[in-house]
Amino acid sequence: MANPFYARIVTAAEAAVAAWGYSLVLFNSDEKPDIVRRILSRIRTLGCDGSVVVPVGPESHYQRRDFEGMPVVLLGRSIGDAGVDTVTIDNLSAGKQATNYLLDLGHRHIGSITGPMQLTTGSGRLQGMLEAMAARGLAPKTGHVRSGEFREDTAYSVARDLLGQPDRPTALYVANGVMAIGVMRAVADLGLRCPEDVSIASTDTVAGAGGLKPRLTRTEHPVTDMTNEALRMLVDRIEGKVAQPARNVVFQPALVVGESCSPLKLPTH
Known part of the structure; x- marks a missing residue:
């Protein structure tokens, strides 16, 4: 387990x-x-x-x-x-609340590490993020939404690639806590700082994610x-x-x- x-x-x-x-x-x-x-x-x-x-x-x-x-x-x-x-x-609300929090902090270039789109937990949370951004006339840049398959190792790989780009997003919505652990590792391995260089908000309740440093902002x-x-x-x-x-x-x-x-x-x- x-x-x-x-x-x-x-x-x-x-x-x-x-x-x-x-x-x-x-x-x-x-x-x-x-x-x-x-x-x-x-x-x-x-x-x-x-x-x-x-x-x-x-x-x-x-x-x-x-x-x-x-x-x-x-x-x-x-x-x-x-x-x-x-x-x-309510997966739609989970994605929307987390994204609205990032938007309220002034972020406009927000990316996402999503779950599988064939799962309601994956598609619903991404839809909530997209609706929150669309309500303010925004949308993620091309290539700034990546699938992490709800896996720590996959999320690490895609986050390392995404955050290594010159036009990396200033904030990420990560669709579950397991992936957030991988994303945080990628941030550290790239020599970036959270939240100084990239803000991260997530959804889920995972003991490991709750113990991350810095402490993870999440819809729980x-x-x-x-x-x-x-x-x-x-x-x-x-x-x-x-x-x-x-x-x-x-x-x-x-x-x-x-x-x-x-x-x-x-x-x-």
Whole structure:
């Protein structure tokens, strides 16, 4: 479980299921969609009462029948017509809040390290950034939006290339905390300073990102609240308290101001 985001979900889930009198069985997909599908099949054969699933990979890897045969709640991301309850974050708002913060600091040349566009977490956060800039008559320069695939190593590589350009952006919106770790490493390896040379704002809640120096400015997931809601919805299904069609609960991210952003410094002549 390399991504600390998942570890925070597990910590919250362990406390919640005990309070409801249930036991928690943990399965690790290693962020591989095919393993998620095999795990769901195994959960059914084990006779578990229900499952909270944190989807990974593109929606195209899943079929509706993967989620049939027991109560299921998707946590963190929705999947097309899965037909099950979901608990998500407002990804559009996450990208928009972070970008507006950078814009309010005077930045106009803002780039982005994005997640995969086939994921709602990737496309939604980028769309929020683009809408925030468009509302002020702005758009990223050509080549200033790069995909980091939600991976630290990929984000490091693309950030090192982007920030090594003569016309590098003065600020970056990085679409999750894992990638922000890679971006911060790239900044340091290029001999740049954050936020003096480049401001960085991100989205997500990752223990490693929270411990970065300078402390990361981010739009943060309420992970514990989201996990508790997903489990509450699951228990309601298990105990037959809910009969209506699939529900989608959307949480709002909160802007947490750290030390990784500063006002744009205008050139002196």
